[in-house]
Amino acid sequence: MKTAKIGNYAIAFLIILSLNFLLPRMMPGDPLTAICGEEALVEMTPELRTELMHRFALDEPLWKQFFVYLAGIVHGDFGYSYYYNAPVLEVILEALPWTLLLLGSSLILSTLLSIIMGIESGWRRGRNSDKSLLTATMVMNGFPNFFIGIILLLLFGVYLGFLPLQGAKTPYSGLSGLNLLLDIARHLVLPLTALTLSQIPSSYLLMRNTMITTLKEPFVLTAKAKGLSEASVRYKHAGRNAILPIVTTTGVRVGIIVTGALFIEMIFSYPGVGLLIYNSLFMRDYPILQGAFFIVTVFVIVANFIVDSLYTKIDPRIEIEEVEHAH
Amino acid sequence: MKNKNIAIATLVLILLVSSSVGLSIASSGSETAKAGEVIYTIADSTGDWGYPSPHAHYPRGPGYVRMSFIFDTLVWKDTQGFVPALATDWEYLEDENAYLFYLRKDVTWHDGEKFTAEDVAFTFTYVKEHPSWWVDLKSVKQVEVLDEYTVKIYLKEPYAPFLNDDASTLAILPKHIWQDVKNPSEFIEPEALIGTGPFKLVDYSKTHGTYLYEAYDDYYQGKPEIDRLKFVKVSEEMASTALMRGEVNATDIPPETVEEVNGKGFTIINQSGDWNAKLMINHEKEPMSSKEFRHALAYAINRDELVEIAQRGHAIRGSPGLLSPNSPYYNPNIVKYEYNPQRAKDILESQRYQLKEDGYYWKDGKILELELITAPSMGFERVAEIIARQLGEAGIKVNVRSLEWKTLDSRVMNQQFDLAISGHGGIGGDPSILNKVILGEFGYSANYTKNESLNQLLEAHLHEMDEEKRKEIVREIQKIYAEELPALTLYYPKWYWGHDGSVDIYYTMGGIARGIPIPLNTLAFMEYKAKAKAPAPTATEAPIPGFEPAISLLVLITVAYLIKRRRKH
Numbered sequence: 001m002k003t004a005k006i007g008n009y010a011i012a013f014l015i016i017l018s019l020n021f022l023l024p025r026m027m028p029g030d031p032l033t034a035i036c037g038e039e040a041l042v043e044m045t046p047e048l049r050t051e052l053m054h055r056f057a058l059d060e061p062l063w064k065q066f067f068v069y070l071a072g073i074v075h076g077d078f079g080y081s082y083y084y085n086a087p088v089l090e091v092i093l094e095a096l097p098w099t100l101l102l103l104g105s106s107l108i109l110s111t112l113l114s115i116i117m118g119i120e121s122g123w124r125r126g127r128n129s130d131k132s133l134l135t136a137t138m139v140m141n142g143f144p145n146f147f148i149g150i151i152l153l154l155l156f157g158v159y160l161g162f163l164p165l166q167g168a169k170t171p172y173s174g175l176s177g178l179n180l181l182l183d184i185a186r187h188l189v190l191p192l193t194a195l196t197l198s199q200i201p202s203s204y205l206l207m208r209n210t211m212i213t214t215l216k217e218p219f220v221l222t223a224k225a226k227g228l229s230e231a232s233v234r235y236k237h238a239g240r241n242a243i244l245p246i247v248t249t250t251g252v253r254v255g256i257i258v259t260g261a262l263f264i265e266m267i268f269s270y271p272g273v274g275l276l277i278y279n280s281l282f283m284r285d286y287p288i289l290q291g292a293f294f295i296v297t298v299f300v301i302v303a304n305f306i307v308d309s310l311y312t313k314i315d316p317r318i319e320i321e322e323v324e325h326a327h
Numbered sequence: 328m329k330n331k332n333i334a335i336a337t338l339v340l341i342l343l344v345s346s347s348v349g350l351s352i353a354s355s356g357s358e359t360a361k362a363g364e365v366i367y368t369i370a371d372s373t374g375d376w377g378y379p380s381p382h383a384h385y386p387r388g389p390g391y392v393r394m395s396f397i398f399d400t401l402v403w404k405d406t407q408g409f410v411p412a413l414a415t416d417w418e419y420l421e422d423e424n425a426y427l428f429y430l431r432k433d434v435t436w437h438d439g440e441k442f443t444a445e446d447v448a449f450t451f452t453y454v455k456e457h458p459s460w461w462v463d464l465k466s467v468k469q470v471e472v473l474d475e476y477t478v479k480i481y482l483k484e485p486y487a488p489f490l491n492d493d494a495s496t497l498a499i500l501p502k503h504i505w506q507d508v509k510n511p512s513e514f515i516e517p518e519a520l521i522g523t524g525p526f527k528l529v530d531y532s533k534t535h536g537t538y539l540y541e542a543y544d545d546y547y548q549g550k551p552e553i554d555r556l557k558f559v560k561v562s563e564e565m566a567s568t569a570l571m572r573g574e575v576n577a578t579d580i581p582p583e584t585v586e587e588v589n590g591k592g593f594t595i596i597n598q599s600g601d602w603n604a605k606l607m608i609n610h611e612k613e614p615m616s617s618k619e620f621r622h623a624l625a626y627a628i629n630r631d632e633l634v635e636i637a638q639r640g641h642a643i644r645g646s647p648g649l650l651s652p653n654s655p656y657y658n659p660n661i662v663k664y665e666y667n668p669q670r671a672k673d674i675l676e677s678q679r680y681q682l683k684e685d686g687y688y689w690k691d692g693k694i695l696e697l698e699l700i701t702a703p704s705m706g707f708e709r710v711a712e713i714i715a716r717q718l719g720e721a722g723i724k725v726n727v728r729s730l731e732w733k734t735l736d737s738r739v740m741n742q743q744f745d746l747a748i749s750g751h752g753g754i755g756g757d758p759s760i761l762n763k764v765i766l767g768e769f770g771y772s773a774n775y776t777k778n779e780s781l782n783q784l785l786e787a788h789l790h791e792m793d794e795e796k797r798k799e800i801v802r803e804i805q806k807i808y809a810e811e812l813p814a815l816t817l818y819y820p821k822w823y824w825g826h827d828g829s830v831d832i833y834y835t836m837g838g839i840a841r842g843i844p845i846p847l848n849t850l851a852f853m854e855y856k857a858k859a860k861a862p863a864p865t866a867t868e869a870p871i872p873g874f875e876p877a878i879s880l881l882v883l884i885t886v887a888y889l890i891k892r893r894r895k896h
Contacts, residue, residue, distance in 0.1 A: 029733030033740075033770070036386045036460065040753035040760060040771060041841045045465070048458035084375075084533065085383055085512055094534040158568050165565040171537040172530070172557055269374070269562045271534045284733060 005308075009301060020293040021069055024286045031056070031082045031284035056082055069290065078294070079287035083280070088291040092273065096295065098168050099272035101184075103261055106192055107254065110199035115246060117200070118207020119239045125212055134208070137201045145198030146263040152190050153267060163190055166269035191268040195260055199253065203246055210242040217241070244311065251307035255300045364554040365855050367830055369847065370569055370578035374536015374560030379528060380519040381498040382511035386460035388752075388843035395839065396540055396556065396849055397437075398498035398522035401428055401447065402490060404835050405850055409490065413442070413499055413523065417490075419792065424485055426494070430476040434547045436501045437521045444478040449502035451480065457511050461841065462497045485790045487797055488759040496840040499523065525551045525849055536560035552855035553830065570825050577826035577847075582641035588825040598834045599643050599821040600651030601755035601844035604710065606815040607739050607747040610775060614695070615745065619674050621812040624746075625664035627671035627721035628714055634818050637709040641823075645816035648805025649754060649761065653819075656758050658802035661809040668721045675722065688722040696724040697745040702732040707748045710817065714748075736770030748817075756842020758801045759789060765808060775813035829856050 032052055036042045053059045057068065072079055078088035117133060124130040140148070156163045164170070164187050175183050214220065215238050223237040262274035269275070273292050280288040376390035377383055381398055384390035403412035414428040434442035451470040454462055466486035471479045482489065501521055508514045520528050525548070526540035538558040542551040561569045567584035569575050571591050580588055580595075589595045606628070614620045625647065634642045643651060648661045672682070680688035680695060688695040697718075701711040708729055715725040725746070730738070739747050751771035753760045762785050764772045776782060781804065788800040824846050826832055831854065832846045839848060 027733070028731075029737040033736065034733055039387045040751040040764060040769075041388065041756070041843065042386045042460040043463040044460075045458055045463050048460070051458060083385065085377060085385070086515075086533070091533065098534070153565075157565070161572070165569060166562050167535060167560060169535070171532075171535060171559045172539050267562075269536075269560055271536070282733070 009305065013301060016297045020290045021066055024284070024289040027284065029284055031286060034282070034284040035083055073294070078291040081285055081288045083283040083285045084288065088287045091276065091288060092291050092295060095271055095273045095276045098270060099261060099274065101188065102191055102195065102270060102272060103257055106195040106199060107257055110196045111203060111246065111250060113196070114200045114203035115207055115243060117204050119211055119234060122208045122211025122215065123234050137204050140197060141201035145194055145260045146267055148197050149191070149194035149264050149267040152194050156190060168271050191264050191270050195264045198260055199257060203249065206249065207242060207246055210245050211238060214238045214242040247307060247311055251304035254303040258296050365552060366555045366557060367553045367852065368557040368559060368575045370561035370566050370575040371558055372561065372563040372566065375533050378515045378531060379538065380515065381500060382459060383515055383519065388845055391461060391840060391843055392845050392847050393538060393558070394498060396526040397520055397524045397528060399524050400495050400497060400499065402495040403850070404495055404837060405848065406833055406836055408836050409495065421792070423481065425479050425481045426489065428478050430478065431547055432476050434523050435545055436523055437527050437543060440501065440503055442523055443475050444472045446502045447478045447499055448472045449506065450497060450500045453500060453505060454497060462493055464493060485792045487789055487791055488757040491757040491837065492759060492841050525853065526556055548853060551853050553852045556852060567825065576829060577824060577832055580823050580825045582639065582821065582823055585823050593825045594828045595823055595825050596834065596846055597821050597823045598844050599819045600653030601838060601842065602750060602752040603645060603649065603651070603754055603819050604748065604750040604817045606714065606817055607749050608814055609742055609744050610813050611742050612745065617678065618811060620678065623671040623674035624718065625812060625815050626667045627718050627723065629666040629717055630817055631666065633710055633713055637706055637713055638818060638820060641821045642818040643821070645818045647809035647812065647815060649808060649816050650805055651754065651819045654755060656798055656801040658805040661806045671721045682722055686722060687724045694724060695722070696726070698728055699725050699746040699748070700728050700730055700735055700738060700744050701748040702735045703729050704732060711748050739770045740768065752844065753842050755844055756838045761785060761804060762789070773813035775811065778807060778811050781807045781811065831856065
């Protein structure tokens with residue numbers, strides 16, 4: 001059972017690795033002309049072209065490039081970026097912490113908020129507070145995340161002017177310690193809010209629906225009958241049972257949120273992996289694309305793996321079964 | 328209950344780890360400014376242009392500019408033309424076909440070593456061995472060191488662009504550092520940034536797209552009055568706001584914001600004629616392979632309307648000869664193709680096309696229908712729509728298709744297109760660019776070699792050392808090019824920079840080095856005008872009073888509440 005599961009992950013991983021290799025190369029245009037782009041002033045002399053072809057191993061047949069790529073991954077070597085003129089791993093590792101900061105906090109924040117909102121909304125089903133929350137979320141769901149981002153940026157950044165316009169920190173500000181932390185937090189507020197707001201609706205709706213179904217279960221009635229406090233029934237009994245589908249979808253959401261971050265990072269010039277992927281697409285920088293997609297893949301697969309194992313662990317019914325068996 | 332705690336603990340852990348990793352990265356590379364220093368900040372929407380060594384920066388104009396603050400060339404340019412840099416004087420020896428450069432004697436490298444003719448000779452040999460993006464030294468035969476401060480460069484044959492494309496572009500490297508470097512583009516040690524220029528690099532961040540320079544005290548033209556020069560990343564849309572808030576001193580700004588920025592007291596400078604948008608015509612394919620048909624296309628397109636509507640007036644109408652009226656090589660006496668749809672129709676009818684009731688021309692039972700490909704950038708889609716309408720009015724049915732930029736490039740290069748909208752820069756510099764954009768095989772090149780006399784003139788002007796005679800040849804080239812019309816220059820967009828006036832930044836004549844149209848000439852940063860000249864920032868950057876304490880308080884209360892709740896359970 002367990003080995004079969006790991007086998008599945010391995011197969012998925014291999015397929016994704018091959019796609020990561022093939023897809024960028026299937027785009028029209030070649031990296032050598034993309035590097036200098038529309039810059040008509042630079043000279044791509046035949047000697048330079050030959051040298052670059054050789055340096056980037058573009059003169060090798062595709063199958064050979066593929067094996068070099070696979071062998072490289074095994075050794076933790078992701079190659080050398082055509083455009084950034086640096087090892088791929090180095091470029092990605094510099095951008096990764098910012099993406100982790102943005103995605104990690106947004107994933108946690110949006111999950112927590114949608115759970116709480118869903119529980120409260122489901123509990124108050126049909127009442128005005130439920131209706132208005134539902135309407136507000138549905139409206140928000142209609143906006144793409146970059147639109148929310150632009151609105152927030154205009155409002156808080158440009159007109160009110162109390163939040164930074166872009167970036168992850170003030171360059172060469174000389175700040176340190178707590179001030180640096182606050183500076184980073186200030187830069188994080190807008191992108192985080194935009195990303196989180198765009199993530200909430202789907203999870204909120206799911207949570208609200210399962211909450212409503214769960215509230216009809218007999219054990220909720222029992223809990224109420226035992227005279228437990230309302231908050232306890234709402235969160236510990238009904239809420240905890242309704243949470244399971246959210247946990248399952250969180251794994252899937254990791255993939256979606258990465259895509260979302262791409263736009264948000266562009267709008268706020270946030271120096272993360274999304275912005276890196278975007279730029280590298282234009283430059284036809286295959287090694288960076290391979291590396292960045294690889295990292296994203298690993299994250300999604302790991303997240304799904306964690307969720308898979310978490311799911312069975314926090315399902316209370318399994319615990320109950322075990323208790324019954326013990327009797 | 329236990330499992331729930333584990334889940335919460337995991338979440339908290341992830342949050343903590345990710346934020347602390349972010350912080351540890353963030354805290355590195357911060358540089359504190361000293362009091363009383365003059366700091367000048369420039370915004371850039373891309374930010375990262377690579378490690379600013381002559382061989383490691385990205386092969387684009389802004390990358391070269393980042394490097395030019397640290398390294399010098401033999402000759403440099405200002406608003407008027409060539410000025411001395413490492414060479415105080417130079418002459419062309421006609422009978423020897425060589426350039427003689429007399430070098431400055433008071434120049435030191437940033438590490439204190441003396442600069443001599445050996446460094447110059449070394450650089451020429453080194454760059455011949457290690458091809459560079461910017462300088463192609465194929466015209467150079469041999470370099471001879473005459474004495475410590477005189478160097479003679481022999482050319483293979485007379486080569487007119489040498490002074491502009493080579494002598495004022497090739498960054499001179501210190502021999503004592505680079506002589507052992509095998510792989511120059513991967514040489515990114517601190518020594519790779521030892522130059523003779525007015526500034527030294529203090530920090531560069533690839534991730535954040537920022538550069539910090541400090542003045543080099545022993546610069547041979549005196550210490551720059553700007554102590555610290557910063558490049559920061561600001562998105563295109565936010566650039567004007569950042570300038571008006573006083574966050575940056577200079578930035579390129581979108582044309583729409585020019586009036587507002589100017590109204591706030593900032594100085595606006597603009598440049599046009601370096602970049603041109605072109606209608607690429609597939610001259611290898613029927614019916615565009617007919618010269619007369621291409622003329623019909625040109626008569627049917629109203630370039631004034633493109634300027635007024637698609638570019639909202641922020642452009643100059645294109646000259647069919649490619650070079651702009653701002654170029655010293657411009658030829659006004661060429662066929663102009665003034666908008667004349669009737670003439671277009673006459674040409675089509677002379678080619679046996681017949682106008683049908685649907686409003687389009689037909690020939691041999693087939694409608695005259697062309698595909699116009701374009702890319703979603705620089706307002707090209709708007710331009711394409713207008714051209715499609717204009718050609719439609721002249722009876723040519725045009726379907727617009729928008730492609731990703733690189734896809735467009737490769738389709739034009741492989742001649743898989745009818746019409747395309749593309750563009751390129753570099754036409755403000757040396758006219759040697761004409762050879763590249765007429766004969767070359769690039770996505771933006773006309774790729775046209777069918778006219779023998781055009782080919783010959785393009786070869787001839789490169790070897791004409793007499794400037795006046797060369798101008799004549801280049802004018803003739805424009806005349807034939809306009810007549811052949813392998814591509815039609817539509818307009819030259821105007822580019823704007825806004826700045827606070829504390830440094831008099833300017834556009835270099837013919838562009839920086841080979842012709843980079845960016846107004847950040849190193850020479851401008853030698854002088855700092857009184858700070859009082861700079862307009863006061865219009866909005867304070869300070870947050871609303873109490874904003875941060877309020878947030879912190881809120882966080883504290885929430886945490887306290889959560890802890891209390893957990894205890895109760």
